[in-house]
Amino acid sequence: MSWSIAAALSTGAAISPELRSELKQAVASPPSFQPTCNNYHLETTFCHISLAWSDWRNKPLAEVTSGPNNARLSLILLGECFEAASINPRELLARYQQQGITALEGLNGRYIALVVDEVRQRLQVVTDALGLRKLYQCELSGQLLLCSSLESFRAISAFRPRLDHYGAAQLLITSHLCDEHSLLEGVTLLPPATRLQCQGATVQHERYWTPSIESADAERDDSIERMMAEASQALNCRLQGTERLMLPLSGGLDSRLLAGLLPPSLHSRTHSCSYGHSHSYDRRIGQKVARALGLAHQSLSLPTQLYSDYQQCALGLADGEISIEAFPLFRLLEAGTPGETLLSGYAGDWISAKKLLHEQGSMEASMAHLWQKLYVRMGFQEGLFAQVVCHPELKRGYQRLQQTMQSAFDQARADSFAEKAQLLEFWHRQRRYVTYQLSALEARFRVVAPLCDSELVKRWLCLPMSLKEGQRGYRQLIHKVSPALAALPVAGSRRYQSLGLENTEERLDALARLQQSLASSGLNEGLKWRLNTGLKGAGRLLVKASGGWLGPHNRGLLVHHDQDIRQQNPQWFKQQLFDPAMTEGVYDVRALQQLWDEHCRGLQDHSVRINNLIMLSAFRRHWSL
Structure with a gap:
C-alpha cells in the first residue's frame, strides 16, 4: 500500500455522514502483504479526506492553524519528492505558504500533493511531471471523488460501476491503457503535470508542463x-x-x-x-x-x-x-x-529503448508502423479484433484508439517522426506500464x-x-x-x-551456427531440407533432455507464456476464456475457439491476446459487470 487515499469534495451537494463513513472504510483494510497501517481523517464542511499509510512510512501530513477559529491549512504528500535529499510535508507546506501552488509543481519524484485551505474552502491537487502516481477522479451527485485505487470506489454505495468500453478496448489491443481512462466508466486518472483546483462548484484542471524534445544536432563531449x-x-x-x-x-x-x-x-x-x-x-x-x-x-x-x-x-x-x-x-x-x-x-x-521508430516512406505507412510496433505489438490486429469482438462499443474502440494515437502524434512537441514516436511511447505506453x-x-x-x-x-x-x-x-x-x-x-x-558500445549481433549456439552454415551452403534444396529437419529434431531432443539448459530454446524469457497456457494449466485458461457469462454478447465464441485451437496446436502464439481477454473477464467478474 504505502499510501492510500479516498476523498470527496462538495461541488454542489453536502457530504453526508454516510459518505464520510464509507470513505473511512475505503482505506481501512490493507492488502494481505501489509499487516498493519495507520489512518487519518481530515474532515471539513466542504471536503472529507481519509488517509492510510504503511507503518514503515512517516505521517504524510503537515498542518498549520491561523485565525480565531484555528482554521487549518493542511498539506498531504502521497509519495516522495527529492532535491539533494527527500523533502518532507512540513518543508513543502512552508514553501507553499511562501510561493503558492507553484512550489509543488515539477518536483523530482513520484508524488501527488494535496492542499486543503479551510479559510478559502479550497482544495488544490498537483501531480508529478511524469504522472507516475495514480489518483482517480469521478463526479458523483454534486461531489468530486478522488481515490488512489479503483478498489476504494467499492466502499461507496452511491457509486454504480459500469464497464468503460473504450478502456476495455485499449486493454485488449495493447495489454494496458494508454490515456487517462480506466476500466470503469466515468472514472479517469488525473493527468501528469496537472494542477487541479476545486473551490465551491468550480473545478479547474491545468497542465503546468508538457514534454518536448529539442533536437540536438551534435554530440557533446560530456x-x-x-x-x-x-x-x-x-x-x-x-x-x-x-x-x-x-x-x-x-x-x-x-x-x-x-x-x-x-x-x-x-x-x-x-x-x-x-x-x-x-x-x-x-x-x-x-x-x-x-x-x-x-x-x-x-x-x-x-x-x-x-x-x-x-x-x-x-x-x-x-x-x-x-x-x-x-x-x-x-x-x-x-x-x-x-x-x-x-x-x-x-x-x-x-x-x-532498444530501437527507435523511423519513417517508412509515406506518412500512412509510417503511422501504420507506429501503430503496430508501439500499440498492437502482440495484441489484437484489426482483422482479428473484428472477428473475436462482437460488442459494438468495444469494436468502436479500435478506431478510436487509432484516432487517439494520431491526435497525440500531431500534438507531440518534437520535429522528427522518431522523436514524436518517442513522446508517444513516453505518454501512452511506458507511463501506464511503469505506474x-x-x-x-x-x-x-x-x-x-x-x-x-x-x-x-x-x-x-x-x-x-x-x-x-x-x-x-x-x-x-x-x-x-x-x-x-x-x-x-x-x-x-x-x-x-555482448554489451558492446554498438548494438551487436546475438551469440549463436552450435546448432544455430550449423543451421546458418547449411543455409549458405551449395547443397541442393532437398538435402538442405532433410539436414535442417534433422538439426531441428536434435535440438528439440537436446532441449528436452537438458530441461531447457541446452539447445535452441528461448532462454531470454522470464516465462514461456505460450507453453504454460498449453501445458501447465490449460483447463484453467479455457474455463476463464469461455465463461458464458463473460462471452455472451461480447465475443464471437467460434472465433474464440479458433484462436484457442491455433494456440494449443502451436500454430500461433496467442498468449498475450488470451491473457488480455482473461484479465478483462476477471475484472468484470470482480466488479459484477
Missing part, C-alpha cells in the same frame, strides 16, 4: 558524463538513510546500471534476487552481476500456476490493468521484508526508482539521435559506470548478446 552524474545523484538522494536494500537483478541493462552506481558502502547491506524459470538468462546473468559486486543473491522460482495464483494481485494492486509479461513481478511480493527499500530499474525503457508495476511493489516495499527521475528523463529525451539509436549512449553509460559489469553478457532475446 553528454555521457553528465548523464552518469545525474543518474548517480538520482540514486544517492533516494537511498539516503537506507539500512537494508533489496535489488532485483535481471539480464538487462537497467538493473545493471543501478548496481554499478550503488555506493560500495551499501554492498554489504544489499541482497539481490532474480526470478524467472530456472534456465532463463535473467536468472543466470543476474547472479553473475551480483557475484561481480560481491552482493548476496537469491534465485526465486516462479509458481507453476503463475497466472491463477497471481490473478487477484493483478485485480487489486494493478486495477486489472496488467500484461502477461508482468505477472512474474508479483513473485517479489513474497520475498524480502515488509518495509525494506527496493531499488527498481523499472522505467528504464524511457532511456534504454502499475511500481504501485504493485509498494504493497510490500519502499520502492525507489532513480530511472524515473524527471530531470534524467528530460535530459535523455533531448540527447542527439545518434546516442539514442541502438542504445549507443546507454551502453556507453554502463561502460563508464562499471567496466566489469559491461563485460558481462546481456539477455537480448533467445541468446546471449
Whole structure:
C-alpha cells in the first residue's frame, strides 16, 4: 500500500455522514502483504479526506492553524519528492505558504500533493511531471471523488460501476491503457503535470508542463558524463538513510546500471534476487552481476500456476490493468521484508529503448508502423479484433484508439517522426506500464526508482539521435559506470548478446551456427531440407533432455507464456476464456475457439491476446459487470 487515499469534495451537494463513513472504510483494510497501517481523517464542511499509510512510512501530513477559529491549512504528500535529499510535508507546506501552488509543481519524484485551505474552502491537487502516481477522479451527485485505487470506489454505495468500453478496448489491443481512462466508466486518472483546483462548484484542471524534445544536432563531449552524474545523484538522494536494500537483478541493462552506481558502502547491506524459470538468462546473468559486486543473491522460482495464483494481485494492486509479461513481478511480493527499500530499474525503457521508430516512406505507412510496433505489438490486429469482438462499443474502440494515437502524434512537441514516436511511447505506453508495476511493489516495499527521475528523463529525451539509436549512449553509460559489469553478457532475446558500445549481433549456439552454415551452403534444396529437419529434431531432443539448459530454446524469457497456457494449466485458461457469462454478447465464441485451437496446436502464439481477454473477464467478474 504505502499510501492510500479516498476523498470527496462538495461541488454542489453536502457530504453526508454516510459518505464520510464509507470513505473511512475505503482505506481501512490493507492488502494481505501489509499487516498493519495507520489512518487519518481530515474532515471539513466542504471536503472529507481519509488517509492510510504503511507503518514503515512517516505521517504524510503537515498542518498549520491561523485565525480565531484555528482554521487549518493542511498539506498531504502521497509519495516522495527529492532535491539533494527527500523533502518532507512540513518543508513543502512552508514553501507553499511562501510561493503558492507553484512550489509543488515539477518536483523530482513520484508524488501527488494535496492542499486543503479551510479559510478559502479550497482544495488544490498537483501531480508529478511524469504522472507516475495514480489518483482517480469521478463526479458523483454534486461531489468530486478522488481515490488512489479503483478498489476504494467499492466502499461507496452511491457509486454504480459500469464497464468503460473504450478502456476495455485499449486493454485488449495493447495489454494496458494508454490515456487517462480506466476500466470503469466515468472514472479517469488525473493527468501528469496537472494542477487541479476545486473551490465551491468550480473545478479547474491545468497542465503546468508538457514534454518536448529539442533536437540536438551534435554530440557533446560530456553528454555521457553528465548523464552518469545525474543518474548517480538520482540514486544517492533516494537511498539516503537506507539500512537494508533489496535489488532485483535481471539480464538487462537497467538493473545493471543501478548496481554499478550503488555506493560500495551499501554492498554489504544489499541482497539481490532474480526470478524467472530456472534456465532463463535473467536468472543466470543476474547472479553473475551480483557475484561481480560481491552482493548476496537469491534465485526465486516462479509458481507453476503463475497466472491463477497471481490473478487477484493483478485485480487489486494493478486495477486489472496488467500484461502477461508482468505477472512474474508479483513473485517479489513474497520475498524480502515488509518495509525494506527496493531499488527498481523499472522505467528504464524511457532511456534504454532498444530501437527507435523511423519513417517508412509515406506518412500512412509510417503511422501504420507506429501503430503496430508501439500499440498492437502482440495484441489484437484489426482483422482479428473484428472477428473475436462482437460488442459494438468495444469494436468502436479500435478506431478510436487509432484516432487517439494520431491526435497525440500531431500534438507531440518534437520535429522528427522518431522523436514524436518517442513522446508517444513516453505518454501512452511506458507511463501506464511503469505506474502499475511500481504501485504493485509498494504493497510490500519502499520502492525507489532513480530511472524515473524527471530531470534524467528530460535530459535523455533531448540527447542527439545518434546516442539514442541502438542504445549507443546507454551502453556507453554502463561502460563508464562499471567496466566489469559491461563485460558481462546481456539477455537480448533467445541468446546471449555482448554489451558492446554498438548494438551487436546475438551469440549463436552450435546448432544455430550449423543451421546458418547449411543455409549458405551449395547443397541442393532437398538435402538442405532433410539436414535442417534433422538439426531441428536434435535440438528439440537436446532441449528436452537438458530441461531447457541446452539447445535452441528461448532462454531470454522470464516465462514461456505460450507453453504454460498449453501445458501447465490449460483447463484453467479455457474455463476463464469461455465463461458464458463473460462471452455472451461480447465475443464471437467460434472465433474464440479458433484462436484457442491455433494456440494449443502451436500454430500461433496467442498468449498475450488470451491473457488480455482473461484479465478483462476477471475484472468484470470482480466488479459484477
